[in-house]
Amino acid sequence: MRDTNEPRAAATSSARLPTLAEARERKLVAEKSGWFGDTNLLESDPRSERHALALVVRALVHTRRHHDREDELGTGLVERLIAAASQVPARRLRGSSWQCVVAVHDRVARRCDACSYRPGTQICQGCGGGGSIRRGNDERDRMPCSGCRTTGTVTCARCDGGLAIQRVTVRTFEDHVAELEHVFLPPIPIAMTAAISEHLLAIDELPAELAVDVDRPATVPLGSYRASAGFTPPRFHGIDAVHVLPEAKSTLSRLATQGTLVERVVQAHAVPMLLLDYPGHTVGIASVGETLTAFVAENDGS
Numbered sequence: 001m002r003d004t005n006e007p008r009a010a011a012t013s014s015a016r017l018p019t020l021a022e023a024r025e026r027k028l029v030a031e032k033s034g035w036f037g038d039t040n041l042l043e044s045d046p047r048s049e050r051h052a053l054a055l056v057v058r059a060l061v062h063t064r065r066h067h068d069r070e071d072e073l074g075t076g077l078v079e080r081l082i083a084a085a086s087q088v089p090a091r092r093l094r095g096s097s098w099q100c101v102v103a104v105h106d107r108v109a110r111r112c113d114a115c116s117y118r119p120g121t122q123i124c125q126g127c128g129g130g131g132s133i134r135r136g137n138d139e140r141d142r143m144p145c146s147g148c149r150t151t152g153t154v155t156c157a158r159c160d161g162g163l164a165i166q167r168v169t170v171r172t173f174e175d176h177v178a179e180l181e182h183v184f185l186p187p188i189p190i191a192m193t194a195a196i197s198e199h200l201l202a203i204d205e206l207p208a209e210l211a212v213d214v215d216r217p218a219t220v221p222l223g224s225y226r227a228s229a230g231f232t233p234p235r236f237h238g239i240d241a242v243h244v245l246p247e248a249k250s251t252l253s254r255l256a257t258q259g260t261l262v263e264r265v266v267q268a269h270a271v272p273m274l275l276l277d278y279p280g281h282t283v284g285i286a287s288v289g290e291t292l293t294a295f296v297a298e299n300d301g302s
């Protein structure tokens with residue numbers, strides 16, 4: 001259940017932290033059902049309240065891996081694949097696959113042994129060399145073989161018709177692009193996790209003032225008692241990000257373990273939330289731009 005209240009206050013350029021007073025002033029509703037009908041929890045005072053963050057992360061992680069195999073290839077193809085080693089045909093943030101030759105093991109090319117009967121050609125596997133294929137049960141009902149265009153032979157697959165082959169190492173590259181679209185949330189009831197995630201992911205463009213750099217969070221200024229104790233929690237908009245940032249960062253790095261990292265594009269927004277603790281229920285109020293949205297859920301296990 002949620003209730004949205006559209007803007008009234010003037011625009012500000014920094015992230016606004018939601019408060020219970022503002023939620024009440026905007027007449028937000030966080031309803032719980034009970035014996036005596038529905039009650040708006042926001043009308044009563046919570047046992048406790050705290051600010052927290054919902055971290056919306058959208059990312060593309062482009063990784064590359066390769067594997068090698070030894071093979072015997074026609075000299076013409078070897079030449080082309082050696083040339084291919086000096087250029088990377090991959091496109092930015094796109095999955096793709098390509099090959100090149102990274103080592104030549106036969107200094108002198110050898111005569112292809114796969115086409116000794118008819119140099120440069122092999123018997124067509126589709127029609128067995130006859131040039132036509134049986135259509136049904138009747139031996140006389142035949143159609144032309146498209147694999148060899150009825151000639152019964154095809155270009156030798158090993159030497160590519162050039163008769164000379166070389167043993168080489170072929171390297172196959174595979175580029176993979178992993179996509180992430182996720183809302184990282186502090187510990188809240190499971191039902192609320194789903195509702196908030198759905199709500200925030202449906203917003204096409206989150207306000208610029210909520211954009212954050214996951215690699216460069218602010219920390220508590222040096223000299224404060226927590227910093228001097230050797231603990232500097234990451235912060236966004238002045239709110240402790242320790243419940244969301246480490247998980248977001250480990251998820252992002254897990255996406256890069258598929259191979260070596262080529263490029264990573266991360267878009268992250270930290271949405272300020274107010275979490276209110278009521279007996280049996282939790283209310284969450286999210287602040288996006290000028291809009292406050294209330295979510296309510298029964299506490300897990302209650």
Ligand SMILES: [Zn+2]
Pocket residue numbers: 124125126127128129130131132145146147148149150151152153
């Ligand atoms: Zn054929």
Ligand SMILES: [Zn+2]
Pocket residue numbers: 112113114115120121156157158159160161162163
């Ligand atoms: Zn051959």
